[in-house]
Amino acid sequence: xxxxxxxxxxxxxxxxxxxxxxxxxxxxxxxxxxxxxxxxxxxxxxxxxxxxxxxxxxxxxxxxxxxxxxxxxxxxxxxxxxxxxxxxxxxxxxxxxxxxxxxxxxxxxxxxxxxxxxxxxxxxxxxxxxxxxxxxxxxxxxxxxxxxxxxxxxxxxxxxxxxxxxxxxxxxxxxxxxxxxxxxxxxxxxxxxxxxxxxxxxxxxxxxxxxxxxxxxxxxxxxxxxxxxxxxxxxxxxxxxxxxxxxxxxxxxxxxxxxxxxxxxxxxxxxxxxxxxxxxxxxxxxxxxxxxxxxxxxxxxxxxxxxxxxxxxxxxxxxxxxxxxxxxxxxxxxxxxxxxxxxxxxxxxxxxxxxx
Amino acid sequence: xxxxxxxxxxxxxxxxxxxxxxxxxxxxxxxxxxxxxxxxxxxxxxxxxxxxxxxxxxxxxxxxxxxxxxxxxxxxxxxxxxxxxxxxxxxxxxxxxxxxxxxxxxxxxxxxxxxxxxxxxxxxxxxxxxxxxxxxxxxxxxxxxxxxxxxxxxxxxxxxxxxxxxxxxxxxxxxxxxxxxxxxxxxxxxxxxxxxxxxxxxxxxxxxxxxxxxxxxxxxxxxxxxxxxxxxxxxxxxxxxxxxxxxxxxxxxxxxxxxxxxxxxxxxxxxxxxxxxxxxxxxxxxxxxxxxxxxxxxxxxxxxxxxxxxxxxxxxxxxxxxxxx
Numbered sequence: 001x002x003x004x005x006x007x008x009x010x011x012x013x014x015x016x017x018x019x020x021x022x023x024x025x026x027x028x029x030x031x032x033x034x035x036x037x038x039x040x041x042x043x044x045x046x047x048x049x050x051x052x053x054x055x056x057x058x059x060x061x062x063x064x065x066x067x068x069x070x071x072x073x074x075x076x077x078x079x080x081x082x083x084x085x086x087x088x089x090x091x092x093x094x095x096x097x098x099x100x101x102x103x104x105x106x107x108x109x110x111x112x113x114x115x116x117x118x119x120x121x122x123x124x125x126x127x128x129x130x131x132x133x134x135x136x137x138x139x140x141x142x143x144x145x146x147x148x149x150x151x152x153x154x155x156x157x158x159x160x161x162x163x164x165x166x167x168x169x170x171x172x173x174x175x176x177x178x179x180x181x182x183x184x185x186x187x188x189x190x191x192x193x194x195x196x197x198x199x200x201x202x203x204x205x206x207x208x209x210x211x212x213x214x215x216x217x218x219x220x221x222x223x224x225x226x227x228x229x230x231x232x233x234x235x236x237x238x239x240x241x242x243x244x245x246x247x248x249x250x251x252x253x254x255x256x257x258x259x260x261x262x263x264x265x266x267x268x269x270x271x272x273x274x275x276x277x278x279x280x281x282x283x284x285x286x287x288x289x290x291x292x293x294x295x296x297x298x299x300x301x302x303x304x305x306x307x308x309x310x311x312x313x314x315x316x317x318x319x320x321x322x323x324x325x326x327x328x329x330x331x332x333x334x335x336x337x338x339x340x341x342x343x344x345x346x347x348x349x350x351x352x353x354x355x356x
Numbered sequence: 357x358x359x360x361x362x363x364x365x366x367x368x369x370x371x372x373x374x375x376x377x378x379x380x381x382x383x384x385x386x387x388x389x390x391x392x393x394x395x396x397x398x399x400x401x402x403x404x405x406x407x408x409x410x411x412x413x414x415x416x417x418x419x420x421x422x423x424x425x426x427x428x429x430x431x432x433x434x435x436x437x438x439x440x441x442x443x444x445x446x447x448x449x450x451x452x453x454x455x456x457x458x459x460x461x462x463x464x465x466x467x468x469x470x471x472x473x474x475x476x477x478x479x480x481x482x483x484x485x486x487x488x489x490x491x492x493x494x495x496x497x498x499x500x501x502x503x504x505x506x507x508x509x510x511x512x513x514x515x516x517x518x519x520x521x522x523x524x525x526x527x528x529x530x531x532x533x534x535x536x537x538x539x540x541x542x543x544x545x546x547x548x549x550x551x552x553x554x555x556x557x558x559x560x561x562x563x564x565x566x567x568x569x570x571x572x573x574x575x576x577x578x579x580x581x582x583x584x585x586x587x588x589x590x591x592x593x594x595x596x597x598x599x600x601x602x603x604x605x606x607x608x609x610x611x612x613x614x615x616x617x618x619x620x621x622x623x624x625x626x627x628x629x630x631x632x633x634x635x636x637x638x639x640x641x642x643x644x645x646x647x648x649x650x651x652x653x654x655x656x657x658x659x660x661x662x663x664x665x666x667x668x669x670x671x672x673x674x675x676x677x678x679x680x681x
Contacts, residue, residue, distance in 0.1 A: 092428075125462035133428070134460055141453055144418050148425015155381070155407050156429070175448075178418035185413050340459050341498055343466070343521045346550060346597035 015213045017227045017259055020234040023287055025295025034086075034238045038302055044085055044233060045297055046311055048077040048290050051101045053315035054110070055264070058117075062268045066323055067117045071098040072264035075231075078289030079195045079258040081105065082236030087163060087244055092131040092153075094146040094164035096139065098195075102165065103132040110318060114326035121332055121340065139166060140175030143192060147179040150190035150253070159248040163191040163240070169200020171214045180221035180255060189247035191240060192255045195230060201266045202275040218255040230258030231287040234296075261287070360540040363533040365507035366396050366472075369514035370434060372544050374404045377432060380518060382409045384419055384436030384472075393438060394474060394533055416442050420449025423469045424457065433469045434518060440475035440527065441484025447492075454523040455498030467523045470514070476529035476568055477618055477665050480658040486530065487655045488567075488619035493525040494596045494628065500524045500549055501596040505570040507538040509593055512547030520549060529567045552599035554606065558588035561675050562606040562613040564629060566592040569616045569666060576671035587675065595625045603629065604637045611642040612678045618665050621649040643681035648674040 020029045027033065036044070055074045061067040073080060076098075084093065084102040093099075093106050100113050107130035116123030116135060124134040136142035146164035153160045170176055171194050183190045194214045198205050211217060218225025224246070228239040236258060243254035261284035265272040272281075297303035334356040338349050360368065373380045382397055388411035391398030401409040412419055416437055423433040437443050443450065454467035477486045493501045502517060502524060504510035510528070517524040555570060556577050565573040570591040577587040588606050592599065607613050613633065615626035626647040633645050648666050650656075656664040 121459075121462045124460050125464045128464075133465070138448055138452060141421065141448055144421020144449060145425045145428065145453070147418065148422040148427075149429055150425070151422055152426050152429025152431060155426075155431070162425075175417055175421065178413075178415040179421065181413055181415065182418045182422065337459070340463055342458070342500075348597055348600070 015215055015227045017229040018235045018239055019229040019232050020238060021232045021292055021296050023292055025292050025299060027296070032235070032238050034234060034241055036237070038300075041297060042302055044081060044237070045290075045293055045303055045307075047081045047085065047105055048233065048293065049308055049311040050315040050318075051077050051081055052290055053312045054101075054319055057316060057319040059264065059268065061323060066327070067114060068119050069097075069267070070117050071267050072262060073098060073101055075261045075263040075284065075288070076195055076197065077101070078233040078236050078293075079193070079230040079260050082233040083163065083193055083240045083256075083258070086237045086240035087161060090131065090160050091244065092146070092149050092160065092162045094133050094142040094149065094162060095135050096142055096165050096167065096170065097135045097137050098167070099165045100135060103135070106130060106132050108132055109322070111322035111325040111329070114323055115329060118326060120326075120329060121337070122329055139170045140173030140179075142166070143170075143179035144175050146190050146192070147182045147188060150183065150188035151186060153189050154186065161189045161191060161244045161247045163193060165193045165195060167200060168194060168196040168198065168205050168208055168214060169203065170194070171217060172208045177217075177220065180218065180223060180253070183253035184222035187250065187252040190253040191243045191247065192253065193240070194255065194257045195260050196257050197260045197262045199266070199275065201270060204275070214257040215255060221255075223252055224254040225257070226254060227257045227259065230260030231289045231292060233289055233293050357539045357541055359537040360507045360511075361534045361537050362504070362507045362510050362528070363394055363396055365511040365538075365540045366514055366528060367398065367400070368540065369511040369518070370397065371400060371403070373515060373518045374400060374408055376544065379430060379432045380408070380434065381426060381431050382434045382436070383412050383422065385412060385414055385438050387411060387436050392436065396436070396472070396528075416445035417449055420446035420454065420471070423471070424449055424453045424467055427454070427457070427467045427469050428465055432518060435469060435471050437471060437473040439485040440473045440489055441487050443473060443489065450523070450525070451493070451496045451499065455496050457498075458522065459498060466521050468521045469523045470517045470526050471523065472526045472528060474528045474530050474533070476527075476531050477655070477661055478531040478568065480661065481530065484655075488617065488624055490525075490527055490595055490625060491619055491623040494625060498523065499596060500594065501527070502549065502594050503527045503529070503567045504593060505529070505532065505567055505591050507540050509547050509553075509591075511540055512545050513549065513593065515544060516546045516549050519546070524549070527567070531568050547593070550594045550597045550599055552590050552592045552594070552602040554588060554602065555591045556587065556589040558586035558610065560586045560610055560612065561588070561678060562603070562610045563587050563589045563616060563671065563675065564592065564603060564613060565589065565616040566595060566625065567618065569618055572666055572668055573616050573671055575668040576675065579668055579672050580675060585675065585679065592625070598625070598629065598632065600632045600636060603633065607633060607637045608640050611640055613641075613645045614648055614671070614674050614678055615645065616648045616666055616671055618650065620652045621647055622652050624649065643678045646674050646678055
């Protein structure tokens with residue numbers, strides 16, 4: 001019959017993002033509420049406000065020439081802070097270039113994050129015991145590193161999880177698919193977190209894929225796929241906690257798509273007004289994860305405007321202290337770079353030192 | 357001592373290291389259950405288990421990324437890329453991520469990985485199975501590049517490579533896998549990375565070669581000897597780092613040299629070797645250092661491969677150009 005096709009596989013069910021708080025900060029899904037003490041709830045809020053303040057300051061420091069490469073994070077505190085908070089310090093974080101907050105909250109000193117931005121080697125000298133990699137510039141490469149690290153946990157029989165992050169554009173990369181597929185084949189303890197902020201620089205989500213959601217892409221690898229409201233930090237924590245629990249118990253990997261938005265441009269050399277409308281920005285502004293979570297905490301008597309003001313001051317002071325420490329870090333030398341290439345510097349490199 | 361061909365020597369090296377060091381893991385496409393398309397890992401999974409020797413999905417980039425991640429977790433991965441032409445799928449992980457890990461992290465992390473891959477012409481293989489891509493690896497800071505030419509070196513160099521704490525690109529010539537047997541010691545021994553070997557002494561001209569071309573050069577040296585020309589043949593064994601001292605010492609004696617490679621003239625190792633000779637030995641040269649190499653075409657169709665690759669006769673001709681300069 002005209003218009004009919006042969007039987008084919010379709011996965012067209014609509015996805016509703018996992019959500020616990022309404023934009024007004026009301027609990028709309030109490031069953032899914034993660035078990036967090038009042039102190040833990042306040043700590044999550046502290047980290048989100050701190051991260052927003054750091055982002056504000058970093059943009060200004062960039063304009064003053066005191067920071068170099070910087071990818072803004074405002075708007076994504078829910079996905080960044082929430083997902084890291086849901087893990088333990090034994091878990092391993094493989095970040096993309098925008099994911100500095102996760103590795104700082106996982107233990108990288110802030111001044112080293114600033115040194116990374118400024119292009120100083122010490123920025124990548126992760127302290128012993130801090131389970132993170134340096135931010136990854138090659139979009140998708142970190143997905144495979146997390147996959148290999150998760151394989152390491154599995155081979156050693158350790159109940160640890162590797163988490164990695166990319167954006168919506170990153171889900172079009174071959175390495176994204178390869179990483180998920182390996183995780184499916186080997187049943188690895190990994191979490192692949194896609195922060196879908198709607199744009200890859202200027203290219204909107206609809207131009208990345210015909211897939212209804214990024215969470216759907218888990219089907220191709222045979223792993224779990226979850227979509228979560230990334231502006232709802234409690235929903236993010238719930239989703240990552242569950243994925244980690246499953247992974248630790250041998251249940252394999254999860255792809256989590258967090259729907260989010262960046263309030264600032266892609267990078268400091270990008271002009272978002274060329275591809276986004278004021279209406280769209282205003283609409284997402286109403287979903288601000290800090291405002292939403294703040295309202296919830298205020299309703300429980302756990303947070304106030306004074307608390308926000310206090311954290312902002314603390315964060316500013318910390319940023320000032322750490323940028324100074326970054327600026328005072330000993331300058332690199334070409335000899336030092338040469339000696340960091342191999343465990344034992346080969347003869348040709350030793351000889352090349354004479355030119356410097 | 358045992359008589360082994362190169363593939364057996366390579367397998368023996370991996371077996372020795374799997375036994376000695378529990379952090380060594382071997383993986384790639386078809387390397388586990390069956391033991392590799394060339395049987396380089398045959399029997400290793402049965403002996404050491406699926407946690408030490410395992411098959412992967414068909415995805416080279418993920419093989420590279422898996423190696424990098426396992427390296428971060430304290431493993432010593434030996435990853436196989438089934439044929440050299442498929443390294444392009446994995447170049448980011450091998451030549452960017454692994455090669456830069458120590459530098460990017462200021463020494464906090466490293467990539468103690470061996471990437472094994474077969475390459476090399478003369479076996480009428482399908483497209484993209486045989487290309488000599490060592491030049492790409494040589495131009496990648498952070499990698500080491502090894503091309504053994506015989507079973508003894510292959511085993512000793514592979515053991516050294518597995519123990520090295522930096523990433524090694526280990527290229528195994530298809531045409532040498534089962535070409536001949538050699539005395540190979542049982543158990544562990546190492547051949548140092550970065551050291552060339554004079555495989556035939558001579559006084560009139562130095563022929564610098566690696567891989568299969570060492571054997572082609574030795575045949576050419578036999579021909580030259582018939583005409584009273586004593587050629588010294590150097591097997592580089594390691595291309596990065598290059599053993600320029602052995603090359604210079606030979607040229608100080610012979611005052612003439614050519615470089616033989618099966619990579620196209622503008623690719624491979626020859627140009628870098630000649631540049632270093634210029635820097636370090638120009639006053640010892642009676643003639644320019646010439647290259648005996650295939651033309652700058654894509655790797656040839658199987659039917660014309662034998663005409664494309666350097667032959668003893670072409671090496672003799674090139675040596676005569678240098679001698680008569």
